[in-house]
Amino acid sequence: MLSENKTADVSFESLLRIFTVPEAPDSTLSRIETELSQNLNQFLREHIVAEEKRLSDIEKDFSDPILPEKPSFVSDHTQHLLDTLVSQSVHTSAPSFIGHMTSALPYFIMPLSKIMIALNQNLVKIETSKAFTPLERQVLGMLHRLFYAESDAFYTKWMHSAKHSLGAFCSGGTIANITALWVARNNALKADGTFRGVESEGLFRAMKYYGYDDLAILVSERGHYSLRKAANILGIGQDNLIAVKTDDNNRTCIQDLEQKLSDLKRKNIKPFAIIGVAGTTETGNIDPLREMAEISHREQCHFHVDAAWGGATMMSKNNRHLLDGVELADSITIDAHKQLYLPMGAGMVLFKNPDAVSVIEHHAEYILRKGSKDLGSHTLEGSRSGMAMLVYAAMHIISRPGYELLIDASINKAKYFADLISKQEDFELISDPELCLLTYRYVPEKAQKALSLAAGDHKDKLHRLLNELTTYIQKRQRESGKSFVSRTRLNPAKWDYLDTIVFRVVLANPLTTESILSAILEEQRDIAAHCHSLRKEIDELIEKIQDSN
Amino acid sequence: MLSENKTADVSFESLLRIFTVPEAPDSTLSRIETELSQNLNQFLREHIVAEEKRLSDIEKDFSDPILPEKPSFVSDHTQHLLDTLVSQSVHTSAPSFIGHMTSALPYFIMPLSKIMIALNQNLVKIETSKAFTPLERQVLGMLHRLFYAESDAFYTKWMHSAKHSLGAFCSGGTIANITALWVARNNALKADGTFRGVESEGLFRAMKYYGYDDLAILVSERGHYSLRKAANILGIGQDNLIAVKTDDNNRTCIQDLEQKLSDLKRKNIKPFAIIGVAGTTETGNIDPLREMAEISHREQCHFHVDAAWGGATMMSKNNRHLLDGVELADSITIDAHKQLYLPMGAGMVLFKNPDAVSVIEHHAEYILRKGSKDLGSHTLEGSRSGMAMLVYAAMHIISRPGYELLIDASINKAKYFADLISKQEDFELISDPELCLLTYRYVPEKAQKALSLAAGDHKDKLHRLLNELTTYIQKRQRESGKSFVSRTRLNPAKWDYLDTIVFRVVLANPLTTESILSAILEEQRDIAAHCHSLRKEIDELIEKIQDSN
Incomplete structure (x- = not known):
């Protein structure tokens, strides 16, 4: 596992070393960690390949059910992870990844996460978590107060009470x-x-x-x-x-x-x-x-x-x-x-x-004894990590007004994007943003007029073709690797509750700019323009609809 | 939040910086991270205070339910975490922490964890995890094969099948x-x-x-x-x-x-x-x-x-x-x-x-669509992290024979410790180790003889006093901060199924040495010797038992 061990078989002594000797600063793993710490977005841009590899091809890299009979060097395995896993991961923190609720992370979270994992506390009981238990109770208290705004006396009385929980x-x-x-x-x-x-x-x-x-x-x-x-x-x-x-x-x-x-x-x-x-x-x-x-x-x-x-x-x-x-x-x-x-x-x-x-x-004999303050007495899960530490740190470092700025900016950005979509002749806003989430779809101008004219089978068919077009654009855009919106199915009253496939965007990433949003629409319009067979089918149907009116 | 921002109020620009500017190499957080990466045990020994602070005192540090209205500098908050949280955590990876199933971690896990967290994949669906999905399926396949040893054809057929799961x-x-x-x-x-x-x-x-x-x-x-x-x-x-x-x-x-x-x-x-x-x-x-x-x-x-x-x-x-x-x-x-x-x-x-x-x-419209390979279709949890990456890495770096050495060493160590306990005049082995877990208790020599003579109320009372002694020793030893064994309640046939409080040790940490085990017994004997009031009560009862025989 370690470089000293290149030719030898695995031995207990070499195993002890992985528990006692840290990675050398010039090892592949240390270098990657440093690279990532210094510029996460750059690191991900360089390592996550833009062009989508087919899932069936990725699966080939992860198809061996046999446990290795030979150890690997940490550096070799790290390189292997870079080539097969990191390169084929999703850049969830990219400002153009606006399809799901996973957003960018503040930088300080990464070193803190490492400390949290190194401490390896188990929050199920105080014997394996100690100060993490009161910390978690405080975090729950802070969020409880944010929603319920009970009195100071309430929190003094209940936050650390053994038989009570403000949450889990x-x-x-x-x-x-x-x-x-x-x-x-x-x-x-x-x-x-x-x-x-x-x-x-x-x-x-x-x-x-x-x-x-x-x-x-x-x-x-x-x-x-x-x-x-x-x-x-x-x-x-x-x-x-x-x-x-x-x-x-x-x-x-x-x-x-x-x-x-x-x-x-x-x-x-x-x-x-x-x-x-x-x-x-x-x-x-x-x-x-x-x-x-x-x-x-x-x-x-x-x-x-x-x-x-x-x-x-x-x-x-x-x-x-x-x-x-x-x-x-x-x-x-x-x-x-x-x-x-x-x-x-x-x-x-x-x-x-x-x-x-x-x-x-619930209780047990070796932990969670009655009267103990073990958190595990009131949780569905048993052993749990000290994740609460990261929430605690973020709430202190960012603070409530900091979160306020982030939340407000996201909502404003969604309103801006809704407005931008409404101004386009060939896009249709489906759900207005109340928070920072909205849905829309691409509908060629001619198709919009035809939709209002169409009835019966023609209407259903046009709707179905537009659904296919939305699905096609969403997949193609994801595969091209530059940006990602998700899709879902809604039944808007405006379209007689017909199944309607829509693009769905979540604008929580503070790094997403207005020009990124414009570029996303442009790319969708471009993909739609190149979807010849589906466009042809839509055009033919539109002609039929016009003819029958 | 950043040092440039010492006097200013929180602004959106300063918030953007925590998403775009990494911690400076000379910041408190970076220094701590480096210190910890270079020698985890030393770091924990230095920062986790040996003498136990009372839980009620720790709670005072975590008693404020009010969300901060002012941001904190990352460095200041890190120092605060060191002083209040890290210093009062449990050193679960210490070789003398043999009370629970939480053991030491190999060094390479820490930088890998940081990479995993930075990638922030969500394994519920391929759209937010991509290569992590086949990787997790492979890990489940490897462990499935370890237990069930099905044919190669079995794994080729099922490991990546959309409608099937070898596990979760x-x-x-x-x-x-x-x-x-x-x-x-x-x-x-x-x-x-x-x-x-x-x-x-x-x-x-x-x-x-x-x-x-x-x-x-x-x-x-x-x-x-x-x-x-x-x-x-x-x-x-x-x-x-x-x-x-x-x-x-x-x-x-x-x-x-x-x-x-x-x-x-x-x-x-x-x-x-x-x-x-x-x-x-x-x-x-x-x-x-x-x-x-x-x-x-x-x-x-x-x-x-x-x-x-x-x-x-x-x-x-x-x-x-x-x-x-x-x-x-x-x-x-x-x-x-x-x-x-x-x-x-x-x-x-x-x-x-x-x-x-x-x-x-189960399925949904925006993810987990029928026929998709989204892992979330077959799990109780929804959003989940890419933890499978760490299992995958450890299985490759340590390999099966490496784990074999670790497992065998743990079992042998438990057998050694059982033998050591049996040789002591004043300790009693309660459960023999089949794997690396055993239970025992401290029973003064005189009490052992008295236990075999006693009957009725005397027997019950002596048993109860010995339970109190075990509980006392376990708590005192934990509080002294040098080592930790846990305790539980068993009902051994040998003691007529009476409630018997015992020490419980799990010997999975490869760094636990034979001399540490001897020292733990020595410390327990020493604590017992200084528990005057309880010892006096036991001695008086023993005299009564001897008199009535």
Whole structure:
């Protein structure tokens, strides 16, 4: 493994060296690390190849299931990783990568991450984390206060209380949502009289004890797919995740929510959780949280807000009003690896009531003993890393006003881009940005007129061809390697709720400039112009539509 | 945030700099990073203070729930982290830290981790991970092959198949165990005739359709506490996690397993999963996997093996026979952050049958589209980091024979330590090491004789006092900061199944020497000698016991 060991077989002594002798400063690994530390974007530009290699070709590099029988030198293996892995990775921090919620990272995060990993703390228990445990509790307290703004006395009393939690750190929004709904389910089916609670007796007995015919969770049709996973794992069933209709702005339609609730009650189905989305994954819109909270309260439902992506907006005094009513939520999901600019793996769920987690409390003999402050007593995950340290550092170094500037700049940039799209004759804005996320598509001018004229089969076909065109442009643009937008399927009221494929952009990267946005539209227009066969088909259909009018 | 900005308020320009300008080589953060890279142990020895600060004092440093309204300089904040956090962390990689499963890390992991974090890939989908997706599939393939040793054709066919998975990466063993039992539950209650499966219709309807009165999971009383969490979240109920008795070696008692199974069937309760433990958390023993697999097969139960800690033993041709029968498991949990010497957050579950995950498959419109190779279609978690890269690198750099040397050395060291303990007049070995984990306690010579003479209340009381002594020694030793062993509660047959508090050591750190082990015993003896009040109480009780005989 080490250079001294070139010809020898692996020995215990050479193994000890990898635990005791650091990489030499002139080793390949050290050089790469330095290069990357000095200019990450340059490093990635040089090493991540622009032209997309086919996935099937990449797979060939990763097709050997046999564990190596010979050790590799660190430098040789590092070179191998550069050639096969780094070169074929996605430059998620590129200012032109505006397709997903993964953005650029501040520089200081990288050395801090290394320190965090070297410390290798395990946050499940104090014996393997010590100061990291109070630190994590403080981070949860800070975010709890950002949303709920309880009194100083509240935080003094609960932040470090052994039997309470203001929330839980977890790997991401999915586990955060599942944890919130787990708490909600267990509170809805809690111990009562002779019944010892769903956590002890299971869901089947709980349902018989409470006399419900089914349970249900309500969320708008724009809810995140992780909620289906939650309904599945919790034994609720995906059919019982009830999709509430949305209005023209992709927000929960209150009238339909009321209708669905009364339908459920008529069928003796217990709605135990209502979910508001604060920044939908596909359109970035925010549900009418205050009204939903009031309905949840009236119905004695747990009100959860999935603010995995949009929650960071609370950092901005100028824009936090968009989440009005979020403070009424029983629980809130927020991902620090989205708009708090932290690396992957920093999800959190917050609980309004510090006592909420008592229904998921668990203990063991060698750790998590009763009365201990071990964080693992109230988390879905067990062993966990000290990710909270990075959130703590970023909140101190960037500070709330710093985040405010970032959030405001992103929202303004999205408004600018929406405006730019609207001014183009051959683009159509599909969803207006409420936060920094918007959707649009390319529609040739002639096709726009034809769309308004067309009816029946012609209309459906033109719509389908435009969907194919959007899909083609999105794939081609990604493959060309210069920029990346994602795509999704929406059903806009304007187009009679027909399946509509759209480009989706998330403008959280502070390095994305207006000229990059213009260039992205230009590139899409250019790809569209060169898609001859599809364009020909569209043109022929347009002629038919014109002829029949 | 940057030094140029000392007096100014936060501005968008200064924020852009933290995304574009790296830390200067002479900054506090860069210096610390270099120091740590050059000698991690020295760095930790210098910065982690030996004398334990009280948790309540540490909490004072982390008690402010208010988000900072002013930015901090990176260097200032780094110094603050050193003073309050790093200094009060646990030196998990110290050779004398032998209390938990967190061990030393090879040096090359640290720069590689930094590269992994800088790349900030999201493994939920190919669009944000690209080559990382096939890499993760290869790592799962390599570990699958290590356990199941299927043919080359098997891996060629399944490793990169879109609709299949040989396993799933996850944050740790808890999520791995939950994922395995989720698959098991959904397969036990799968779609059938008009019933569309528990995943769609929920557990209550599934139970009525299948006509069971309850479901059950069976595992020995030494099973990990995460299994109770799994039973809770899956709606099975913790009461239905049936604890099978263990024999004198902490292994599942087959006779009791058979008895429990027939009891369940008589009550119309469906046992859908049997769990074998390969390396129990508290004693390190391995269940009779082959016999358990045969019983599971006969009963049409899912057979899961929790090898989170012990699974790495498969790397050693000399010791893998200890896990005989593991290849018959339907699913296996293994944590790379335990005996594969990787940092926290590298759990995995493996599935024998590549089709097993179809019952937990899920899709969305903007990612995980049907037919895509997005890993997120078959994982409990959503967004995830590229941790698989570190496992891949370690397997190549260390190689299988390297891991074999490490595993064998750990087991031999545990045998040596067991022998050393047995030779002491005032220590008692409680559980013999099968892998590198053992338990023991300190019992003064006189007390040992008295224990064999005592009966009734005297015996109970002496036992209780010895438990207090063990607890005292363990806490005192941890607080003194030189070394750390953990403690747990066992019920050894030898002591009439009375609650017995024991020291627990895990000898996986290759840097732990024989002299460190001797010093740990010496320190414990010394602490015991100075525990005057408890020793006096024990001595007085011994006299009473001697008098009454």
